[in-house]
Amino acid sequence: MLAQYALLIPLFPLLAFFIIVVLGANRNKRLSSNIAIGALVLSGILSYLIFIQAIGVGPDRVLEAAVNGEAPWAMLWNWTPIGTSTFQVGTYLDPVAILMLVMVTTVGLMIFIYAQGYMGIQDPAHTDPKYARFFAFLSLFACGMLGFVISPNLVQSLVFWEIMGLCSFLLIGFWFDNPKPTFRKGKWTTVGVENSNAAKKAFLTTRVGDVGLFLGIILLSMLAGTTQWNVLYHQEAINRLQEITVFGIPALVVVCLLIFMGAVGKSAQFPLHVWLPDAMAGPTPVSAMIHAATMVAAGVFLIARTYPLFAAAGGEGHSSVPLLVVAVIGAFTAIFAATIGFAQGDIKRILAFSTISQLGLMFMALGTGAWVAGVFHMLTHAFFKALLFLGSGSVIHGMEHGLHHGHGESHATTGAAHHEAEMEDAEDEAPRAEPGLKSWEAEADDPQSVYNMGGLRHRMPVTFWTYMMGVLALTGIPIWAGFWSKDEILAHAYETGQYGFWLAGGLATLMTAFYMARQVFLVFFGQPRTDAATHASESVRSMTIPLIVLAVFSTFVGLVGVPDVVGPLAFGGWLHHWLALVPTTGLGPEAVAEAVAPTSLNALVAGAALTSALIGWALGYLLYGRKPMAVGGRDPLSRIPGVWPLLWNKYWIDELYSHTFIAASLWLSRIFNIFDQQVIDRVVNFFGRLTRVFARAFRWFDTHIVDGVVNYLGLGTREVGQWMRLLQTGIVQNYLLVVFVAIVLIAFLLRR
């Protein structure tokens, strides 16, 4: 039984991280990447073996064991006492977690292999100087996701969740030292500073969501006494939770909304989507990692994991408010991000908004009750989005190669080398004047701008064909993976009568097809629009092989979820049988039972989805394909006044945030600092001075009053003495007289 060793799966990459960073394997670059890849291969083998073992045992038996906390599918160890209870950690393998393990290790491994070439290991002279560090961070990233997937409770999930946050920070800002000058927001800065800004933005934006998740976990652990899945997945626990209210609101609603905040941040949903497009600053393998295998998928997985809570939040006979929120945010983001995707010039940025949009679809699926469809789409999306990102990296590489070829400079072949070359260039380049670019124009030497590309299908055939597989999958063309998963989301919305969401999904499909068509026509078709594109060349083998593997997956992986009716073509709806029981175990609410019901292929829905995708493609062809953009040409969409600047500037949401939340925080921070020095400290010093004033006053009092009295007394005694001397006459009669008078006086005073 291997499942009990599942803890090793995240530990292998963690070990790789430590070997590279702490034990100093980083001195040897190739050794470092070999260690990282080797560790992930071990994790992958173990994941696949566990997968096979689980198939042998059967998904229902696996699930039952996991939900009841039985080894080896759930391993729990006592960790620390809290109050009168004990907190446990361990591993939790139910069918969906096992599927995720397989996906993450597969996609991750492709990204790792690709990254070797991308970071330039084949050419020692141009290998990225921080090559070893890059693989160390990637390993830690993989550890974060793998650990997150198999966590048996929310607290442990949060630990790995944040490890991913840290890694995204380190990797997005990986090229923090790039000194190439660039002009942003009205002033000159360097690309390195911009990169580190992007990293900071990613960490802080997701942190805002994480704070919600943090509070949600705390509230849940207070209410339920635990956050273990094997407790929460039982009907009694859910029933108890349903009865509790907080400030008059059902507690589960509050808990779910707080948890969803975390997912909104991590999966870049509106309004916390702003970090993901900027995250492009990282090297392309990182983008693939973030957008496909890890990070953003984690948000979806979190909601899939806590789904029983969401489903139960409505209570008997009520629709669940949190699920509705999830669906609305998801649907809105799906369309909102797609529109921004229309008007981006950076090849990776288009993909970034596509990711946000697709994640929106997944949330919409979960929110409308299509649990399996949501998970299914996350899985297929991981493969084709990883493919698209790695493909775009390959394109950028080719462009960079062309750029240097065109310049007649060194034949740099890697992003790293390019980066290095940039660093050299930058030294003698003083910041230039403000560039007079219009919003749709690209800097002439920008290797990521689609406007600088064109006709690359001839120069980079492998990249082109594999990229096309990804595009077909993403745009929802039948056979390719994305069609099946997306169709299922739409079918579920349609069949349950949620027509609004069905239309939103259809609209998003159309838009997706359009912006991808635009991208493909601008990048691969027509004539090269720059020297760089003319001289672009195909990437090295270590980069193209992962592309091919991922292309195969992107084409066929959807078949695992094809409904039964398609028959021989598919695995008989295998995915639904595999995942069928997950959130339903022991749960009553009908919403949950609905969630996993395998949807049969609805001809109307499928036809409508396909039609909208084709309309998108057709529009894209009309605008960008029929008459390819010429050298120095203008993006046809940019002719639309008003709309284009809005989309190009991403609805000015970044600007809105920086002028409100960020500006307010900075302002408060300055005000408080001044207050600290000018008010609080002044008061303290005032008391200090007051003490000194008192001290002086006391000294004066001491010398003049206290001492004065003493001296006065001393003086007085002498004077009295002198005066008394006069009485002392030596004549006894006088004394007797005094005594007599005194006695009479006393007698008089004491009389009754």
Next chain:
Amino acid sequence: MLDVIPWLSIIVFWPLVGMLIIMFVKMPDARIKRFAIGWSLVPAILSVALYVAYLNGRVGGIQFEEFVPWIPSVGIDYHLGVDGISLLLIVMATFMTTIALVYSARVIDTRVREYFALFLLLETGMLGVFVALDLILFYVFWEIGLVPMYFLIGVWGGARREYAAIKFFLYTLAGSVLMLLGMIAVYFNTGTFDIMRAIEIGPFKDNLPLQIAVFIGFFLAFAIKVPMWPFHTWLPDAHVEAPTAGSVVLAAVLLKLGTYGFVRISLPMFPEAFNRLAIFIAILAFIGIVYGALVAMAQWDFKKLIAYSSVNHMGYVMLGLAAAAFLVPQIGTASGEDRTAIINTATAGINGAVYEMLAHGFITGALFLMVGLIYDQRTHTRDLKRFGGMFATLPRYAGFLIFFAMASLGLPGLMGFVAEFLIFRGSFPAGGTMTLIALFAVLGIIFTAAFFLWKVIQLILLGPPNPEWSEGEHKLQDLNRSESWILGPIAACTLVFGIIPGILLVAINASSLNILAQATQVQVALLNLFK
């Protein structure tokens, strides 16, 4: 056999003996340094051994008690003893003192003899507070710690050292005088200076206004030491002017004397008063959390920034304690499962507060070392505008800095997270106003992340390397092996106690339950609960 050895006295007075040896035995400077480090290792090792022994005894209760009548005519005794909380604070304090001495040996070259002698005296004072179970003894040790720190800042400090030293001294002294008055009041009410006996009797049990008045006396002393907002302004000055090792110990241990006072004295001895003021204290804690983080964000001096981050972190500690105090009466009235839930929440608050004390000791101590390593030994500037790009040029320094910054902003998997989690676990579900305060206090987590990422990590480590430090005659060297060895052990503690908090929480949790039991006066029922 081992029982009769006064282990606590040995630990507490061992540094004092070392101080005498340094003062009266003639040694060259290098020998003094080596001697002091070696000498300070003994209490560090002993306290770890004692912790292991403690776990084998009655966990949660007071162990290793020593009792000798001292001034019998007024009932003052030499009474020592530790529970899990104080013992772990001793472990942390002795460990960080040794680290601080190792660092000092590298940078202190003037008046070496006096410096190391004072440092050892400081250690005795600090440790004494943690072991004292008699109010007067507590007070004596409290004041002993004050004097050497005054001199450490005033003699070996920066440009404005005299101002900072006097401010530190007078401010703390002003607070402790009020505490002394409070102690005398407790004596007149209960007839004893013994902390445990006084708690049993319950001072001013039936006179709430007086209890609150006495509580406030203690509160001011502790709040100044913590420091709570608005009594915090001595802290940035003291930190900025203190020598690096002084800052390390100041942050790691001296601040904990205040919060420890709340745990050991205020909470169990004046539960009613603490409860009545819990919301007020929680609001001050909340202000400390958010305000501290925001003011830290406004700093351009690396060291001052870390100092303000202490205000922020100590705010968390106080939030956890205030939440526990807030829940105390409910423990008495609730029953059944509700009661268990409330006890768990209140215990989480105390556990979190104690864990934050330890975490802050390690992490912020280490951050002050990070400041020292760059300022004392490399750039001689702390101006954040003048750094940049050191992740490329000083990878090892950068690795440690990122590690400790992440630990400080509460990255899960590291010690600070465990503390923050428990504190919010204790305060957020506490109900009523406390829930709202905790809800807003969470903003502090975001601001803390913001200033660490921006001011510390980005400005120092990211961006293109500043040519001032990356080339030419001022080209900086990365941490060497011995410097890494100063930071390595702290990093290891931060990581291990972040991943396996059970090692420490076993003792802390039982002790917190005990303190809660003392506060609620329902010992029997409570103690049975966790058996």
